Amino acid sequence: MRSVELFGGAGGLALGAGLAGFEPSIFVEWDKWACDTVRQNADSGFDLVKNWNVYEGDVRAVDWQSFAGEVDLVTGGPPCQPFSMGGNSRAADDSRDMFPAAVEVVRAIQPRAFILENVRGLTRSAFANYYQLILLRLQYPELISHPGELWLDHLARLQAEATSSNNHLLQYNVLPTLVNAADYGVPQQRHRVFIVGFRSDVDAHWSFPAPTHSLDALLLSQWFTGEYWDRHKIVESARPEKPKGIETRIERIRRSDSSGTMQPWRTVRDALEGLSEPKLDGSGPFLNHFLQLGARSYPGHTGSPLDMPAKTLKAGAHGVPGGENMMRNVDGSVRYFSIRESARLQTFPDTYELHGSWSEAMRQLGNAVPVDLARITASSVSSALEASKSMQAPRLRLAS
Structure with missing residues (x-):
């Protein structure tokens, strides 16, 4: 089955979808370093990415109409930036918020399904109305905002559409689920919201996979x-x-x-089994496995205990709150995770190389979706699509 990957980063979500049987028609990411990671692995013959069509640039610059009717799944993790309740016009649609761009891709392509992932902060009460706007926009991707329309007014129109019995719009059944990656065998406590949607003509009978x-x-x-x-x-x-x-x-x-x-949560010790201690010169059989100096512990910055799942890896490098990018040994000593160790915590394969310096690679990994969690989610969607008797929906009218 065909897919497209938006905001692809280092490729965690796309790798998981690939393991579930999806082949991306295009992989879109604006960050050069992340694109270089994917290209470097393609050049080295990493099987899942060797044929990816990498587009380095803005998702809004792609001619998405050319993919219409050819794509089963859209995947991506839109960056969700703060928005202003008092903003006028298209405050929820400003350049820092990529959810509108993701909706436009769904509107243009009309895939059979989509998987979008984001931080759990999106579900906080402070963002309740905006979160509802996101879900309703994904449910009715053709009901676009008018020029100059306040996002709260757009939300009201979407709510009215959702309670109407006379709409002929392209429609998706949208199911958000808040999960902890540790509950699915990822050696990291990483809480994320997955927004999964199936086009209304797809008889999916889908639910988010149960924790294991x-x-x-x-x-x-x-x-x-x-x-x-x-x-x-x-x-x-x-x-x-x-x-x-x-x-x-x-x-x-x-x-x-x-x-x-249930199986036991996987710990840092579980994840790092078989890895030697990292060395300053990075020598040894493992890619990206070198010692980064400078880690220290202090109140509120204590690192991840060796015998529990890691704290959530962060996109920052040194000094991120809580010391999420450090390991704390049984004797209380700490050191930074190597890039390879961090990749293990994000369930990337050992043969997948991260491009750039330690801080740059850690930024990519901190932004990534754990590969195993992506695979589990995408596999469940794939099974639902395979089991459904859906046919490609005809192009529908645009909402006014």
Whole structure:
């Protein structure tokens, strides 16, 4: 099946979609460094990306009409910038907000489905009306805003359309879901909202994949069965201190109905298994695996514990809040994750090379969608599309 990738970054979402069986007709990203990452991997023969058509530039500059009728899936993670409630005219459509651009692509291409990913901050109460606007615009991509129209007025028109029984517009069934990547086997606590839509003629019967991993299962494997420590060959003296009150929690977990149905959350230690310690010169068999000096711990900046999933990797390099880009060892010492270690936390393959300096590569990884989570999501959409008896919808009239 064919797809297009918007705001592609280092390629996490597109790689996951590729593993799910989608082939991008075009991969669009404005950032040169991210495009160089994809091109470098294509040049080295990385199978999933070797035939990608990389477009370095603004998604609004692409002739999307030329892809109409040829695309099953649109994927992308639009950057969502702050907006002003008091702004006039197209405040929600200013140049910093790419959701309108994503809607325009859907309107032009009319794909059978789309997957858009963004930070969970989008779902905060402060953005409730704007979030509703995004969902309704994706539901009715042909109901565009008028020149000079306030976005709240556009929202009112969309709400009226959603409660009307007489519309003939192109329509999508839109389903947003807030997920934690750790619940799907990603060794990182990364909360994101996925907005998935199916064109209304697609009989999808789709729901977001159920979680497969849990904190409770991890705690059982660490502090009840000991399987976690045995698997890593960690003797008792080298283990972290047992958490306070863990016996009471373990007993509660054991009594729960779901105690044996989930796999353990994957930890930093799990993710880095088989990697040697990074060296200053980066020598060794692994790509992008060199030591970055300068990490230090202080209150509020303590790094990711070795035996839990990592904190959310951030696009910043040094000094990001909480020390998300640092690892904290059992003895309390800290160091920065190497690029390769960070790529493991984002479930990129070891043979996928990140282009640029440590700080540049960390920026790309901090902005990326975990490949495994993208694969799981795209695979579920692929299965729904394969199972549906949908036919390509005819071109519909544009809304006035």
